[in-house]
Amino acid sequence: xxxxxxxxxxxxxxxxxxxxxxxxxxxxxxxxxxxxxxxxxxxxxxxxxxxxxxxxxxxxxxxxxxxxxxxxxxxxxxxxxxxxxxxxxxxxxxxxxxxxxxxxxxxxxxxxxxxxxxxxxxxxxxxxxxxxxxxxxxxxxxxxxxxxxxxxxxxxxxxxxxxxxxxxxxxxxxxxxxxxxxxxxxxxxxxxxxxxxxxxxxxxxxxxxxxxxxxxxxxx
Amino acid sequence: xxxxxxxxxxxxxxxxxxxxxxxxxxxxxxxxxxxxxxxxxxxxxxxxxxxxxxxxxxxxxxxxxxxxxxxxxxxxxxxxxxxxxxxxxxxxxxxxxxxxxxxxxxxxxxxxxxxxxxxxxxxxxxxxxxxxxxxxxxxxxxxxxxxxxxxxxxxxxxxxxxxxxxxxxxxxxxxxxxxxxxxxxxxxxxxxxxxxxxxxxxxxxxxxxxxxxxxxx
Numbered sequence: 001x002x003x004x005x006x007x008x009x010x011x012x013x014x015x016x017x018x019x020x021x022x023x024x025x026x027x028x029x030x031x032x033x034x035x036x037x038x039x040x041x042x043x044x045x046x047x048x049x050x051x052x053x054x055x056x057x058x059x060x061x062x063x064x065x066x067x068x069x070x071x072x073x074x075x076x077x078x079x080x081x082x083x084x085x086x087x088x089x090x091x092x093x094x095x096x097x098x099x100x101x102x103x104x105x106x107x108x109x110x111x112x113x114x115x116x117x118x119x120x121x122x123x124x125x126x127x128x129x130x131x132x133x134x135x136x137x138x139x140x141x142x143x144x145x146x147x148x149x150x151x152x153x154x155x156x157x158x159x160x161x162x163x164x165x166x167x168x169x170x171x172x173x174x175x176x177x178x179x180x181x182x183x184x185x186x187x188x189x190x191x192x193x194x195x196x197x198x199x200x201x202x203x204x205x206x207x208x209x210x211x212x213x214x215x216x217x218x219x220x
Numbered sequence: 221x222x223x224x225x226x227x228x229x230x231x232x233x234x235x236x237x238x239x240x241x242x243x244x245x246x247x248x249x250x251x252x253x254x255x256x257x258x259x260x261x262x263x264x265x266x267x268x269x270x271x272x273x274x275x276x277x278x279x280x281x282x283x284x285x286x287x288x289x290x291x292x293x294x295x296x297x298x299x300x301x302x303x304x305x306x307x308x309x310x311x312x313x314x315x316x317x318x319x320x321x322x323x324x325x326x327x328x329x330x331x332x333x334x335x336x337x338x339x340x341x342x343x344x345x346x347x348x349x350x351x352x353x354x355x356x357x358x359x360x361x362x363x364x365x366x367x368x369x370x371x372x373x374x375x376x377x378x379x380x381x382x383x384x385x386x387x388x389x390x391x392x393x394x395x396x397x398x399x400x401x402x403x404x405x406x407x408x409x410x411x412x413x414x415x416x417x418x419x420x421x422x423x424x425x426x427x428x429x430x431x432x433x434x435x436x437x
Contacts, residue, residue, distance in 0.1 A: 001298065063371060063418035064411045065378035068389060072411065075396070076404045161285040162379070172285060179293070186297035189290045197281040204281075 007187050010178050014191055017174035018199075024091055024170060025157045031096025032156070033149070036103030040111070043104065058101040067162050070094035074166040091163040099156050106148050110141040143214050150207035154200050161192075171195065225405045228395055235391030236413060242305070242377045242387065246312035247370060253317025254366075258324025259350075272321070279318035285379050287311045292383045308380045316373050323365045327358040360433050367425030371418045378414070388413060 042054040061069070074090040077083070085093075114137055122132040161172035175188040222228060260272040279287065292307040302310070331354050339349040381389040392410040396403050 059419075060411075060415055063375075063422070064414045065375040065389070067378045067381065068392075068407065068410050068414060071389075071393070072407045076407050079403055158283040161283045164285075165382070172283075172289070175289075184297065185289075185293040186295075189286065189294040193282045193286045193290055196283050196286060197278065200281040201277065 010188060013174055014171060017171045018195055021160050021170040024160055027092045028095035029153050029156055032099040032103050035100035037107055039100060039104035040107035061101045066098045069098055070166055087166045087168040090166055091168045095156060106145050110145040114140045147207050147211035154203050225409055228406055228409060231391050231395055235388040238387040239377050242308050242380055243374045245309045247373055249313025250316035250320055254320025254324050257321035261325050276318045276321055279315050284315045284376055287315055288379055304383050304385045308385060312376055316369060320369060323362050327361040330361055331357050363429045367422055371422050374418050
């Protein structure tokens with residue numbers, strides 16, 4: 001059953017693996033934020049061909065499993081390009097690319113949420129395109145989507161165990177290794193679950209508080 | 221030795237069958253759990269609300285892969301041995317049921333208050349109010365988000381590869397082990413097969429939506 005001595009034995013290993021899990025999540029989130037923004041602009045582009053191709057790519061990435069995409073990056077790309085990718089980078093790029101397609105949708109909803117009159121007002125004031133974006137559109141488009149981005153960060157955090165398939169030593173793989181050495185599976189997997197639960201729960205509370213504060217600032 | 225990528229299709233199609241079976245039964249369990257948990261969260265009794273909230277938070281707060289490992293590898297240590305198929309369906313179904321309960325809850329709450337009052341005025345019993353007045357209207361609102369969740373569910377079936385079930389992903393990785401030089405062809409084929417399955421499902425949901433909501437929303 002539940003052996004506390006065993007739990008205290010393995011907890012340090014799991015906690016140091018948690019650092020890796022968090023680090024991969026943060027790196028992948030930054031990748032997703034940047035590529036997501038590029039995708040959002042590409043789909044809004046006036047060049048029909050660019051926006052069509054981008055929409056096609058987004059559709060393809062969103063309708064195929066992250067696990068298979070990660071396998072492709074880790075096993076296929078080295079064969080195609082001759083450059084082998086370490087598991088960490090394959091994981092960061094895979095996770096980041098997958099969620100960039102979701103974030104591009106979030107960005108678009110933020111941009112489209114800015115009333116049309118704001119664009120017209122900027123034109124009337126003779127603002128340049130760059131100035132319109134910088135001082136009119138983005139300040140209004142970004143705050144409402146911050147909580148949504150926060151929720152995606154939590155979703156991505158919970159996707160990291162998949163990366164144990166490409167030998168990235170995060171929490172799941174560490175737990176698997178512990179199990180294969182000790183032949184006891186109950187405590188390690190339960191602990192991993194508890195650690196995920198604690199962190200996602202705290203993170204989602206923070207996102208909720210942030211949302212409240214942003215709503216207050218915008219006078220809702 | 222394969223002559224072309226066509227030679228991989230029979231094996232992959234066998235895997236696709238398992239993928240579809242897992243997805244089908246998990247989806248049914250997910251819908252049942254979504255409605256059960258979604259309606260329980262609106263219950264008047266605090267104990268029912270609390271228990272449901274615990275289920276939803278636990279399954280939403282931990283990772284699906286952790287849940288699958290826990291059901292399949294950890295449970296035997298307390299004397300419960302589940303067959304692979306059952307562990308897979310339980311993990312995916314309960315996980316998506318927890319997410320789906322939010323969809324049901326918000327769709328029910330979005331039905332205008334006047335409808336509840338009208339059902340009350342007609343002297344309908346509580347369950348009649350729900351079944352005949354509220355749920356038919358709420359269900360229409362649930363379709364689009366449920367459709368998105370269904371695509372996510374199909375994608376997540378690839379995780380059963382970790383408990384060595386012979387699904388699409390597992391079959392492809394076995395093929396890859398045997399023919400390493402064909403890695404790229406096999407993985408591209410695998411991506412395409414998932415894409416076809418997911419796209420067909422989302423098209424079907426969209427058609428259903430159009431049929432059901434014609435002139436209703």
